[in-house]
Amino acid sequence: MPMSAAARAACLSHSFLNSWRFHPNLTLNFKTLCPRTSRGNFRCKIDSILRNHLGTAKILKLNVADEDSTYPYIDRWLEVAVTPGIEELTLTLHKKYIFACSLLSDGVRDSIRCLELNLLQVIVCEAPNLSSIFLCGEIKLSLGEALTMKALLMRRPNVVCYARAQLPSIMPNLETMELGSDSEAVNIPMLPTKFLYLKHLTIQIAGGTFSPSYDYFFLVSFVDASPSLETLYLDVCQDDMAHESIIESSSPHLRQLPELSHDCLKSVKILGFNSAKSLVELTCCIVKAAVSLERLVLDTLRGGDDRCCGESNGKICWPVSNAVLKESARAAIAVRRYIEDKDSPTTTLTLVEPCTRCHSLAFG
Structure with a gap:
């Protein structure tokens, strides 16, 4: 059942409301929540969904775009939804926001496997089970020992040269890598370092x-x-x-x-x-x-x-x-x-x- 239909059913049925509170996959964006209504209801709907949810989501996709009214609430929403057991988190923002690393507690770090944050400037993350990540923009990256990282999608200028020079030591166990750049000014060096487990490589320049x-x-x-x-x-x-x-x-x-x-x-x-x-x-x-x-x-x-x-x-x-x-x-x-x-x-x-x-x- 689509999430919007499930939410409507939860409003009419107490028994369905109980199951809705444990719904594992939450996709919260303007298209799914407000297909026919005004933007004024967007923040209220997200707030209501997460207030009534019991924090058992395995997948959370939150896209608030440039909705100014939502930004003061993002910290609270993430505190409710990002709990031990979550496996995928996608956060799409178009304005400045400081992501609280404290959200990635010990329990969250143990369960999360896919983290997608757009337009970040700095990432410091030590989630030991993180296996895939999507990075867009010139981000300063510190992932500790990213030994479990299997899939990487990265888009930024000169990313091809950066990936060849830096990633073999940062992510030695990559199996899938997709690199995207619209500006490559530096030729790729021939280096002794290896991607020993890389099976699928996409380079878009x-x-x-x-x-x-x-x-x-x-x-x-x-x-x-x-x-x-x-x-x-x-x-x-x-x-x-x-x-x-x-x-x-x-x-x-x-x-x-x-x-x-x-x-x-x-x-x-x-x-x-x-x-x-x-x-x-x-x-x-x-x-x-x-x-x-x-x-x-x-x-x-x-x-x-x-x-x-x-x-x-x-x-x-x-x-x-x-x-x-x-x-x-x-x-x-x-x-x-x-x-x-x-x-x-x-x-x-x-x-x-x-x-x-x-x-x-x-x-x-």
Whole structure:
């Protein structure tokens, strides 16, 4: 039963009210609590729900956005809801708020496994069983010995370089990592530190235009550092590719890492694949090193649900500029010239090019 319906039923039935007080999953936001009523009731509804709840929630998702009237009550609400036994806490705020670390008492630290706080400036947390965390913004992070941390999602400028340099020692047991940045100005270092248990890696450094000095090739540092890596998803979509194109390069020699060998990597997808020489070098290096590679997808556009798949079903592809289409054509040439003959017979290479139906109509 949806939470809003459960709350209404609790108002009408004393027996249901007793079960409602033990409801384990609380999602408190404007959409669920005030779909048809004015914003003036929002704070009162949250206050009433948490006042009548017995603090047994395992999952609490509280999103008050920019509702000024709610902020003086947040401390009280969290004191009621964040109790031993809670496993997931998501707090979404759009204004300044000081999160009380005292809320994470001994009992809470023992049970909580997922903590999601947006737009924080400093995090000091020593929850020993915390296994996943989502961080957004340039946050000063202190997690003690985060040995149980299995999943990390982090979005901030220069996060890719930060993650490679700092996280192996902070979170040595990561299994899943997703990094998002719209600004990467520093090339990734090649370091001896390892992500020994990392299996799934997503790197999104999509943006307008990257500096021509940014070297995609050094992303291979993550592959070298992750011997257990099975899937790699790389998003490098950009509006205008300013790097040196391998099609126009005066030096066709490709850099390699002959000592690199990888036994676990099975699936690689690069979204926004272009003809930048350093990106082609990275791809060739991965293909050559990953002896177990089964699937390689090179998508020269943005792909995904924005495509019509060439079918006349009323759906059209998301429009792209002439510059993106021209670069897509150069990327396809680079794939056929430098990558196609590098993959093994057991690897399925999929090259995704512009839709002939939609993009030919739009751009001739």
